Amino acid sequence: MAGQPILKLYNTLTREKAAFTPIDPTNVRMYVCGPTVYDYAHIGNARPAIVFDVLFRLLRHVYGENHVTYARNITDVDDKINARALRDHPGLPLNEAIRLVTEKTETQYLQDAKALGCLDPTVQPRATENIAGMIEIIERLIAKGHAYQAEGEVLFDTRSMADYGRLSNRNLEDQQAGARVAVDAHKKNPGDFVLWKLSSDSEPGWESPWGRGRPGWHIECSAMSERYLGEVFDIHGGGLDLIFPHHENEIAQSRCAHGTDVMANVWMHNGFLQVEGRKMSKSEGNFVTIYELLHTEKFGGRKWPGEVLRLAMLMTHYREPIDFSIKRLEEAERLLAKWPVVKESGAAPDATVVNALADDLNTVAAVQALHALAQAANAEPALLATYAASAALLGVRPKETEVDEALASAVDALVAMRLEMLKAKNFAEADKIREELAAKGIQLKDGKDAATGERVTTWEVKR
DSSP: OTTOOOOEEEETTTTEEEEOOOSOTTSEEEEEOOOBTTSOOBHHHHHHHHHHHHHHHHHHHHHOGGGEEEEEOBBOOOHHHHHHHHHHOTTSOHHHHHHHHHHHHHHHHHHHHHHTTOOOOSBOOBGGGOHHHHHHHHHHHHHTTSEEEETTEEEEOGGGSTTTTTTTTOOHHHHHHTOOTTTTTTSSSTTOEEEEEEOOTTSOOBOOTTOSEEEOHHHHHHHHHHHHHOSSEEEEEEEGGGIIIIIHHHHHHHHHHHTOSOSEEEEEEEOOEEETTEEOOTTTTOOOBHHHHHHSSTTTTSOOOHHHHHHHHHTSOTTSOEEEOHHHHHHHHHHHHTSOOOOOOSSOOOHHHHHHHHBTOOHHHHHHHHHHHHHHHHHOGGGHHHHHHHHHHHTOSOOGGGHHHHHHHHHHHHHHHHHHHHHTTOHHHHHHHHHHHHHTTEEEEEEEOTTTOOEEEEEEEOO
16 A cells, blocks of 8 residues: 555465565455364463454554454364363253353453454354355365265365475375374375264264265365455464464365465464473463463462563564563563553554564564654653554553553552562662653652551552
8 A cells, every 4th residue: 555564474385575465455355263162262372363463453554444354263163162062061952052162162262362452353253154165165175076985074185186285395295104094094095184074963963965964174264264255365374383284274175176276375374382481281280371361360470461461472573482481471561561551542653663563573673663662752742642553553552441450560560679679779770660650650659567567669640
């Protein structure tokens, strides 16, 4: 668009960063793989939600709010969901029980995403509401010789696609070496994957030309992206762990069904997340959900505001691995405490912030530029409108309903830090914190605890 920066994105498919040219500038289309809603989302699920929310905001800024369509799906067909439904609602028909389980966890996911500052996608389709579209694609694949029936399953024939494995840079020979041939003896090729499988009475099922059954995981996204974005669209995103097999198989299904060269022009993947230097897992004892971070004291002995969680994520480039730690959260909280809390304005965001994001979502540089702008706005109120618009582009501006909570949490952290400085007789740093807070209209009052005689500090907003 005129006057806007050239947007450059790293494409996993081509393994290079290149200028982004939408198929239709009046309707830029993006699909991102959403959660499987069998349980509360963990902190790893928060990263793609935040990363692609920033991209959604940037696309809306460049092309216009009404010219971007963002689809993020809800996977509600899954063996873990089946088990939870049977356990929690044994007296109901299974499909009804599944709906009850998934509606609860979907609602929580949406609340978590909102607390993290994420905008609602344009559309959030459920897998169970798109079964007909999946059946249509499978019928097309069978008719074109790309799929076959075997032992109650419909499978995709990977040998029927000359360049299968292009996204993940794998070939069929590499995959065959580690395949479990004995287990999958009904397959033509070890790498062939399920499009449709028959369901028992204890499993969810839908009528199809191949009997009562349910879809494979990969076909779900092919059907939903086609329905809402078309056979070929602009951007497909998700976590690095989805490149193979999920995204590879999506491409295979969609391209072979539609006869297209690509499914999406640009494929983007965020890096892995670990917690305190270790892979997150329940066995490690470091598995933490977004809900727990927001509402309990499981991580670091305290609750964390959603804005702090979001900024902590954005302080690492989306393609890099991230170590999610208490130290990083504290660093993000200290940074936020130095930024003014203002209402969003109608001003244009700062060009330095926009240009950083336009360079393959360089949120690290964008956060640095926003911090410099915040410092300048503290001294020159005329810059507050530009600062507010820039912060909103990153999604780190506190929503009006959350300003008091976010402000209180940030100030409390600085007050606690100042008390530690005073105990250590580091008076210069303690005075610096007081002065920074005073510049924001926050007045500190020192006193003594009547029972212990220890120093206590209270504060109030003076502006």
